[in-house]
Amino acid sequence: MSLRHALLGLLSEGPASGYDLLKLFDNSLANVWPATQSQLYGELGRLADAGLITVQSEGARGRKEYAVTDAGRAELRHWMLEVKPTWIQRYDMLLRVFFFGQISTDDAIAYLREQQRTGAEAVDHLTEVGQMIADYDDDFTVYGRVALEWGLRFNRLHQEWAEWAIQEVKAHDRSSSADPCKPSDEHGA
Amino acid sequence: MSLRHALLGLLSEGPASGYDLLKLFDNSLANVWPATQSQLYGELGRLADAGLITVQSEGARGRKEYAVTDAGRAELRHWMLEVKPTWIQRYDMLLRVFFFGQISTDDAIAYLREQQRTGAEAVDHLTEVGQMIADYDDDFTVYGRVALEWGLRFNRLHQEWAEWAIQEVKAHDRSSSADPCKPSDEHGA
DNA sequence: AGTAGACCTTCCAATCCTGACATGTCAACG
DNA sequence: CGTTGACATGTCAGGATTGGAAGGTCTACT
Secondary structure, X not given: OOHHXXXXXXXXXXXXXXXXXXXXXXXXXXXXXXXXXXXXXXHHHHHHHOOOEEEEEOOOOOOEEEEEOHHHHHHHHHXXXXXXXXXXXXXXXXXXXXXXXXOOHHHHHHHHHHHHHHHHHHHHXXXXXXXXXXXXXXXXXXXXXXXXXXXXXXXXHHHHHHHHHHHHHHHHHHHHOOOOOOOOOOOOO | XXXXXHHHHHXXXXXXXXXXXXXXXXXXXXXXXXXXXXXXXXXXXXXXHOOOEEEEEOOOOOOEEEEEOHHHHHHHHHHHHHOOOOEEEEEHHHHHHHOHHHOOHHHHHHHHHHHHHHHHHHHHHHHHHHHHHHHHOOOOOHHHHHHHHHHHHHHHHHHHHHHHHHHHHHHHHHHHOOOOOOOOOOOOO
């Protein structure tokens, strides 16, 4: 349930509308904690009900501005310093690697090479983004650089790990002709 | 919807019961694609309905053994080689780092150091596990080593990134006495 | 016999998340 | 005046995920 704290964090730098927050999520938090509009507006309502933020409408309908309350700030601080961090990762590619025994070594290596290639593209793209930030946006220090650096390092991890996996697959293949690693000796009835 | 393919992958190495599969998830896939009992049995039912696996009951009630069909194997192969990989990552700690402006530099650095410490513990633990695998389990090459290596590299990434973040926070702090990066100048009505 | 513990399946409530569809304001342009 | 596009919110269906409760078998030990 950290969407709640993400919102509190963004709001504690100043009031904002749901729309503003959505853009912040898409731009800054996209690779850290993705969220959709539906989630966001829903959670804003719940935060307001809980008294962690206040709502101020500008006119009968249209833009609403949310601001964090003292209770909200306290909750944020508590979460930041005292709640144990959690993480989930669900990564298709790792899952596939587990089942490489089911396909040929060549296919497996081709797959990993392709992943390296797209990973390299991602690194290039992030590097360009970083250059743009460095050139044009003096304000964008903490958010931008932190997210960017994480993204770069994460992508490089992928590539290096893929290289390692390729070597591993090759080594496994060399021995596999004389290595009966339980291919399928006792199934089927 | 990759739980489906994870199950197909595990089953393509031989038939198994839901219980067996659950243990494989908890042991082998825990950090790659976590799944609970409820999800697992539900998906097994759906896979059987779709004709991708067969069910064979041993007696009226109790253990059921699932085996992958040719259609299931085809589906697995298709997914492995032709479906574009996806990944989601939701990581509390990164989110917190975004909001370090809300707490003191000392608190922030203490937090990151603590994360480094627990990260180091995780690396130690994984290294021990790796040693055990190397010592006792000659079979456990592909699964164990691939997952282990990923875990190790991922944890080291955390630690190195935290070190980088500490430097970043310190640098930001040094300038912050003369740098009003919108701390909270216009909120509160 | 009793009971503890591993084995095994089923079901459910609640929440989270995704991807839409629907609605409406407002400024700019032709 | 019509239309395009950015701004802005609300809502809903459906699938994914979590965390449990409940019930049944079988073996081994006391």
